[in-house]
Amino acid sequence: MKNTRLFSLILALFLSGTSTASLDVLDADEQDSELKVKNRKVVFSNLDDLVLNNLFSRLSIRDLSSLSRTCHTLYNSILDNGAIAKVWFSRLSSGQQTQFKSRAEDLSEEELRAWIDQFAGKAQLADEMSALKKKGAKYFPHVLFHTVSGLMTKCSKLKLDHIANLADDLGNVKLSADGRHVVITSYNHADSHLQYPNFKETKTTIWGVDTDGELYEKLTFVRKDNLQVHAFSDNGSYIVAQDIDGCGISILSQGTAGQWIDKTPIILDERLSSNSPCVINITFNSDSAHLFINCGANKLLVWSLGMDGRWSQTGLILMKERVSKLFSSADGSHLVIRCLYINGVNFWSKNNRGEWAISKTFTGVNKNSDISGVSSNMRHVVVTSHNGTKIFSQRTSEEWIGQTVSAWSSTTANFSDDNCHVVLACTDYSIRVCSLGKNKKWIKKAVVDIPRSSVHNHNLFNKSSFSADGRYIIVISNNNTRAKTFKFIAEDNSSDKKTVKHKYCIIL
Numbered sequence: 284m285k286n287t288r289l290f291s292l293i294l295a296l297f298l299s300g301t302s303t304a305s306l307d308v309l310d311a312d313e314q315d316s317e318l319k320v321k322n323r324k325v326v327f328s329n330l331d332d333l334v335l336n337n338l339f340s341r342l343s344i345r346d347l348s349s350l351s352r353t354c355h356t357l358y359n360s361i362l363d364n365g366a367i368a369k370v371w372f373s374r375l376s377s378g379q380q381t382q383f384k385s386r387a388e389d390l391s392e393e394e395l396r397a398w399i400d401q402f403a404g405k406a407q408l409a410d411e412m413s414a415l416k417k418k419g420a421k422y423f424p425h426v427l428f429h430t431v432s433g434l435m436t437k438c439s440k441l442k443l444d445h446i447a448n449l450a451d452d453l454g455n456v457k458l459s460a461d462g463r464h465v466v467i468t469s470y471n472h473a474d475s476h477l478q479y480p481n482f483k484e485t486k487t488t489i490w491g492v493d494t495d496g497e498l499y500e501k502l503t504f505v506r507k508d509n510l511q512v513h514a515f516s517d518n519g520s521y522i523v524a525q526d527i528d529g530c531g532i533s534i535l536s537q538g539t540a541g542q543w544i545d546k547t548p549i550i551l552d553e554r555l556s557s558n559s560p561c562v563i564n565i566t567f568n569s570d571s572a573h574l575f576i577n578c579g580a581n582k583l584l585v586w587s588l589g590m591d592g593r594w595s596q597t598g599l600i601l602m603k604e605r606v607s608k609l610f611s612s613a614d615g616s617h618l619v620i621r622c623l624y625i626n627g628v629n630f631w632s633k634n635n636r637g638e639w640a641i642s643k644t645f646t647g648v649n650k651n652s653d654i655s656g657v658s659s660n661m662r663h664v665v666v667t668s669h670n671g672t673k674i675f676s677q678r679t680s681e682e683w684i685g686q687t688v689s690a691w692s693s694t695t696a697n698f699s700d701d702n703c704h705v706v707l708a709c710t711d712y713s714i715r716v717c718s719l720g721k722n723k724k725w726i727k728k729a730v731v732d733i734p735r736s737s738v739h740n741h742n743l744f745n746k747s748s749f750s751a752d753g754r755y756i757i758v759i760s761n762n763n764t765r766a767k768t769f770k771f772i773a774e775d776n777s778s779d780k781k782t783v784k785h786k787y788c789i790i791l
Contacts, residue, residue: 332364339366340373365422368429372422376660379613379700387424390416398431432701436718465490489522516571523565523574532565532576534594568615573597575618577606583620585639600631600639610657613700619657619664621648628654630661647675647683656696656705665696665705672696672707674717674725688717688725704728 339347339361347367351358361367372380390398392413399409408430415423491499516522522535566575574594576584583606585598600618608621608628618631618639626649632642645664648654652668662677672689674696691709698705705725707715716729 335360335364336366336369339364340369342370344370365420365426368425369422371429371432372425375701376613379659382613382700383428384424387416387427392416395427428701432699432703435699435704516567521567521571523567534574566609566611568611568613573611573615575609575611577609581605583609583618587615598633598637598639608654610654611659612661613659617642617661619645619654619661621654624650626650628664643680645675645683647673647685655693655707656698658698658702658705659700660702663698663702663705665693665707667692667694667696672709674705676723678723686725688727689715 342350344367347361347370351361351367372383375383395413395416396409399412400406412423412427412430415426420426488500520537524533524535565577567573568575572588574586576586578584581602581604583600583602584596585600586594587597588594600620602620602622604622604624606620607623608619610619612618616633619628620631621628627644627646628648629641630643630645631639633639647664647666652666654664655667655672656665657663664675664683666673666675666685669692671687671691672693673685673687675683675685677683688705689707689709691711691713693707693709693715695708696705703719705717707717709715712732714729714731715727716731717725718728720726
């Protein structure tokens with residue numbers, strides 16, 4: 284037997300179709316692969332796509348990679364069917380799959396080419412992806428995101444290159460997951476003689492991001508009630524903002540003409556005391572269909588988008604202590620909740636009746652540490668303390684393995700949507716990007732030291748995040764007073780050391 288991987292393929296074929304088939308002879312050459320079953324030759328080139336798809340779906344990525352090197356016929360079949368990409372895609376949660384499919388459908392020809400062209404020497408790949416999209420192949424999203432994820436993983440070095448400044452007194456900055464919009468809330472200087480911003484009036488500006496990574500202003504509106512942006516939905520269609528007293532929430536919806544409409548007002552009365560805000564933080568899930576509102580009175584409200592396009596409350600979770608951190612899975616059916624004064628964090632899951640209950644507990648956090656990020660598949664937890672930053676990865680239902688990725692603590696850790704990359708905003712004025720290697724170890728891919736002179740008053744970073752497609756990173760300093768746009772130049776990890784260009788938007 285020349286190739287055990289090929290044998291597993293044949294075995295999968297007969298397990299899927301003929302349980303009593305006898306395998307007599309297996310032969311593989313450079314031109315084609317064939318086998319004899321009951322003295323009858325079966326040539327792989329004669330198998331239809333349905334059989335091949337069934338065959339390939341039963342194998343691992345490692346098996347498919349080995350088979351693709353066995354002969355030309357298998358190589359072409361695996362490539363033409365997007366088999367490896369399909370297996371990779373199937374590992375994602377249903378929410379992530381829906382999200383990726385939606386983004387792939389929304390990509391214009393110009394955006395698609397700009398995305399792929401960021402990788403030097405990939406013009407032919409851009410042509411192939413464009414042709415695949417025009418062809419209407421159902422597995423186009425699978426191939427696109429699998430390919431880009433692989434190219435991103437090969438990037439080993441990043442260099443900071445300053446592009447432009449956006450000077451403003453920032454109250455908050457949010458980047459849409461598709462990388463097409465940045466929304467900035469700033470305190471409006473209505474009177475030029477004022478030494479401090481007018482906190483009773485805010486200016487919200489929505490910026491578009493073009494294919495070159497440049498920002499252009501799309502919409503600006505001023506609110507007298509100090510509207511503070513809390514969250515940007517991953518699909519870029521909704522913005523959630525809070526007014527000055529913390530008890531009024533607005534959900535702004537983007538219309539078909541690109542205008543933003545104050546669509547759903549939510550009035551809350553959940554104060555802990557007269558000086559406490561009603562809302563601590565607000566989180567969207569990845570498919571933008573659910574909204575989690577962390578109230579001050581140990582309550583977590585769940586709002587969902589109905590089929591009629593209206594938002595309504597669909598759930599309530601009562602906590603023993605005040606919630607300090609909240610992370611959602613891609614489909615919104617699982618939560619990771621960190622409470623004050625309690626060691627460990629709880630994983631909450633929603634059952635078929637819509638009820639929420641604790642499904643498991645992660646004990647890697649205590650009073651001297653905290654969580655700075657959780658992957659959307661709930662399998663990676665970033666724990667930070669004065670001793671540094673660790674990423675804990677779940678290997679079994681009970682076992683979590685921790686790996687130190689930085690000697691410095693991190694204020695935030697944000698994962699890419701495929702959960703293979705994480706960007707850390709660390710307390711040493713650095714941005715660190717790590718990627719998950721084939722051996723399940725986290726590998727440092729970039730450490731960008733931001734010059735302290737470029738950070739106003741030497742403030743540290745308190746936020747960092749990836750856009751879902753991995754093209755942009757947004758980083759915000761503690762005082763939120765200055766914005767800058769940078770691009771990174773990355774170096775390929777391959778033997779020819781080609782230059783790979785990526786453009787990221789960083790807000791400081």
